[in-house]
Amino acid sequence: MKDTEEYHVILFDSVHHALRSEKILKEMGIPHKLIPVPRHISSDCGICLRFAAHLRNRINGALKGRVEIREIRVLE
Structure with a gap:
């Protein structure tokens, strides 16, 4: 059985906010990836930031007060 990580x-x-977030997280050495917004989440064009679920609190703390976040969702 494959071990699958939740994102x-x-x-x-x-x-702009997505790119700013990427810069902040890269400087802090926090693993992440910019990806196109999945169609099942939004039909808008754009990019979002994907990360492993166990990093949520760390990423929230790193970005709080520095970048405007619309929403954090589980990637299904």
């Missing part, structure tokens, strides 16, 4: 995504109101 979450952060949705932003602008690409």
